[in-house]
Amino acid sequence: MSTEISGIGGGRQRDGAIEVKDLNVQYRSNGGLIKAVDAFSLDVAPGEFVCLLGPSGCGKSTILNVMAGFIPASSGSVRLDGELVTEAGQDRGVVFQRYVLFPWLNVLQNVEYGLKVRGVDKALRQQKAREYLHLVGLAGFEQKYPKELSGGMQQRVGIARVLVNGPKVMLMDEPFGALDSQTRYMMQELTLKVSQKDGTTIIFVTHDLDEALLLGDRICVITASPGRVKEVITNPIPGPRSTEIASLPEYVETRRRIYEMLRDEIQRSFAQEAEKLGVSKVGA
Structure with missing residues (x-):
């Protein structure tokens, strides 16, 4: 797909390929070194809609902030159309x-x-x-x-x-999490409309499995902290999608499969939190 090259919406430069390679992010907390993201790699094609899905605290927002150029990688790299991302820019x-x-x-x-x-x-x-x-x-x-x-x-x-x-890429960090369910669905529809209209590459952080299956062409399931790629799943239902997909057998099966992955990681996340608080056992 090609378009007129311009820096203004409606006539944008068409590209938006993202390559994340062996991304590691560490930070200091209470005198110690905390690893938030570990050896995270992901390739995103121009115009693709990819959801980052995982338990709370798994590093989803950290990964997005490195893509945006807001925080640096400790090691590894993020590239946009082959150019190393080192700071914020109007292309994102x-x-x-x-x-x-x-x-x-x-x-x-x-x-x-x-x-x-x-x-x-x-x-x-x-x-x-x-x-x-x-x-x-x-x-x-x-x-x-x-x-x-x-x-x-x-x-x-x-x-x-x-x-x-x-922008070549739109980075969305749980943008509808604070909205009521009806408004949230309207915003999901709007996001799909925008994606289809402009072909903008979208990286969308969510902890909502159904939202990921509605929006994402692919869903990247992330492990409990430190965040790693557990599996990248291609949505079996081609776009444009609507809430009616929830009744399709392939939706039900894919949802079950991803839920099992998430359940394991959420339990690991609970165990990590319990360990921090000195609790010896956590209920299932």
Whole structure:
């Protein structure tokens, strides 16, 4: 797939291949050295939607933060289209669980902010901002302020603000975890729509098995800390997917298989926490 090369959404440079090789991340805590990620390797093709799935504390967010360039690798590497990732860049957009919007700017100003910083002409940046607000279902809300919006609406503004900058890769760190179930499903549908429309590579961190099976072309199951690749599973159900897939036999079987993997890792995670607290035995 090829598109016009531009730094602005709707005409982006098409690529977005990620190569993570033997990634290790360590940090100091209470005078000791903690290994968060251990020999983690993963290749992601341009336009692919990959979910990172694992128990709490397994290093999912740490891996995403290294991909984003927010924290350094202790060893190993992350490359985007062959270039070593060493710092944050506009070729990667990040959507967090918290709605990181500027409260003193209205919706339109929040979405166009990145383009303004890059010196894009006001008329063009506002046109692009309006296009992406329409895409996320917020046309007509341009003059509203974040405090006037629901959580789901704020998250949609955040997604539009990322997409308008034309990133090759969108990194999403449990972005819908704080939303109610109905709003969460609407946001999942929106994310699939965005992925299909622009062909953006998406790395999506989640601890929700059903969310991973709905969204991911592949699901990377991660072990309890330190995070390693336990298995990478190709979703047997081709896109576009909807919640109706839950009744398909291949969905049921794949869900069972992944659940068994997760259950083992969650139990290991519980045992690790118990050991830290000096508890000798943990109930199943």
